[in-house]
Amino acid sequence: MNDIQFTLSVEESPIFITCEKNQFKQVFLNVLRNAIEAMNMGGEIHINIKQGSDGACIISFQDQGRGILEELLPRLGEPFYTLKEKGAGLGLMVCHKIIKQHDGSLYYKSKVNDGTLVEITLPLAC
Structure with a gap:
C-alpha cells in the first residue's frame, strides 16, 4: 500500500x-496510520518487539x-493537537490514554526528513 514495506522483528x-x-x-x-501518512513517497516501516534490559516489553x-x-514532540498526544491538515488530534491522545491505563509509556524520537520512532514500553505479565 502506497509503496510502503513493513518489516517485523520479534525476539525468539x-x-x-x-x-x-x-x-x-x-x-x-x-x-501505523500516522507513519503511513508521513511517508508520501513510500519507504519502510520497521516494527520491533523485544524485552528491555529492565524487564519490560x-x-x-x-x-x-x-x-x-x-520542539513539537512534547505536544504529541495532547487533545486536539495535530500536525495534519485534516486531523482531529485525537488518535495519539487515545493511544496515550490506553498505554497509561496499562501502566506503560509512549516515547517519540524524530528528525526532520529522517523519520520518526514511536516506542511503547509495557510491563511484562506476572
Missing part, C-alpha cells in the same frame, strides 16, 4: 503482556517519513 523467546486486545489494536492502527515503530520538529 515469548514475551507476555496483559492487555485488552481491541484497545491495543486501536493503538497499533493509530501509530518494548514495541517500536520506525518510519522513514518526513519527521517532526523536536
Whole structure:
C-alpha cells in the first residue's frame, strides 16, 4: 500500500503482556496510520518487539517519513493537537490514554526528513 514495506522483528523467546486486545489494536492502527501518512513517497516501516534490559516489553515503530520538529514532540498526544491538515488530534491522545491505563509509556524520537520512532514500553505479565 502506497509503496510502503513493513518489516517485523520479534525476539525468539515469548514475551507476555496483559492487555485488552481491541484497545491495543486501536493503538497499533493509530501509530501505523500516522507513519503511513508521513511517508508520501513510500519507504519502510520497521516494527520491533523485544524485552528491555529492565524487564519490560518494548514495541517500536520506525518510519522513514518526513519527521517532526523536536520542539513539537512534547505536544504529541495532547487533545486536539495535530500536525495534519485534516486531523482531529485525537488518535495519539487515545493511544496515550490506553498505554497509561496499562501502566506503560509512549516515547517519540524524530528528525526532520529522517523519520520518526514511536516506542511503547509495557510491563511484562506476572
